[in-house]
Amino acid sequence: MSFSVDGLHVGYGKSMVLRGVGFELPPGCVCGVLGVNGAGKSTLLKSLIRILPPLSGEVRLNGLDLLRMPRRQLSRHVAYVPQSSGVQLLSVFDTVLLGRKPYITWAPSRRDLALVESILTAMHLDHLALRPAGSLSGGELQKVTIARALAQEPELLLMDEPTSSLDLKNQMDVMERISDIATRQNLTVVVSMHDLNLAFRHADYFLLLKNGAMHGFCPRDEVTPEMIREVYGVPVALERIRGHTVAVPLDSRRQGPSLVKAG
Numbered sequence: 081m082s083f084s085v086d087g088l089h090v091g092y093g094k095s096m097v098l099r100g101v102g103f104e105l106p107p108g109c110v111c112g113v114l115g116v117n118g119a120g121k122s123t124l125l126k127s128l129i130r131i132l133p134p135l136s137g138e139v140r141l142n143g144l145d146l147l148r149m150p151r152r153q154l155s156r157h158v159a160y161v162p163q164s165s166g167v168q169l170l171s172v173f174d175t176v177l178l179g180r181k182p183y184i185t186w187a188p189s190r191r192d193l194a195l196v197e198s199i200l201t202a203m204h205l206d207h208l209a210l211r212p213a214g215s216l217s218g219g220e221l222q223k224v225t226i227a228r229a230l231a232q233e234p235e236l237l238l239m240d241e242p243t244s245s246l247d248l249k250n251q252m253d254v255m256e257r258i259s260d261i262a263t264r265q266n267l268t269v270v271v272s273m274h275d276l277n278l279a280f281r282h283a284d285y286f287l288l289l290k291n292g293a294m295h296g297f298c299p300r301d302e303v304t305p306e307m308i309r310e311v312y313g314v315p316v317a318l319e320r321i322r323g324h325t326v327a328v329p330l331d332s333r334r335q336g337p338s339l340v341k342a343g
């Protein structure tokens with residue numbers, strides 16, 4: 081059982097953004113999608129949930145064909161956290177309850193309501209439950225959007241820079257919660273990230289995009305300074321600090337590209 085992508089081509093009109101992306105992830109892991117601005121990270125995530133249907137390729141989750149699955153069924157298997165949410169008129173509670181929509185036929189069940197309550201508590205959002213979501217701060221709203229995705233109880237969670245508006249503590253809290261849910265519930269997470277150190281801390285796999293193609297895909301421990309330099313154009317050293325790999329950008333005028341590999 082796994083999530084696999086094969087020969088994915090994605091574009092906007094005549095402009096091709098991604099060519100031949102392919103990778104495979106085991107269940108219960110977090111995959112960080114990295115690359116410079118405009119590399120195609122959001123485009124990849126949108127294509128996996130068919131907001132932007134791919135031009136060709138295959139996307140399979142535990143043997144199911146995600147590109148041909150009816151939309152209601154798709155939203156029982158896959159949840160998506162966009163980079164920014166639109167206008168929010170509902171309360172926080174009702175916004176998170178929207179995540180149960182793929183399962184609700186007439187009215188929400190007791191289980192639906194209890195699940196939303198428990199997610200709000202776990203995400204430390206319970207004190208905001210009755211507030212209109214539109215009145216929240218950017219970071220609070222980002223957490224509500226993640227809570228709504230978790231309420232979908234997906235097997236695949238796609239997140240587009242989910243911590244961009246969060247402070248340090250909330251970044252750590254949210255990513256630790258996501259990693260923990262991934263492990264405990266066999267959830268596969270594909271998350272676009274700009275923060276290399278957050279990726280080294282929380283992503284089990286790195287998917288590196290460059291010039292419309294996959295530049296690399298490997299477990300975190302196999303990422304090298306050369307790969308980072310090739311993708312971002314910045315020389316870095318990978319250092320181990322208190323058990324974590326940390327990317328330290330180097331002054332390219334003084335340092336050559338042959339750098340320390342994380343031990």
Ligand SMILES: Nc1ncnc2c1ncn2[C@@H]1O[C@H](COP(=O)(O)OP(=O)(O)OP(=O)(O)O)[C@@H](O)[C@H]1O
Nearest residue numbers: 092095097115116117118119120121122123124272
């Ligand atoms: N609606 C669109 N129509 C045409 N081109 C688009 C559209 N959306 C994105 N693009 C282009 O596709 C390319 C990839 O964009 P995408 O948003 O996927 O990059 P990204 O890696 O997520 O960038 P960032 O890190 O800045 O969020 C860019 O060149 C962008 O200009």
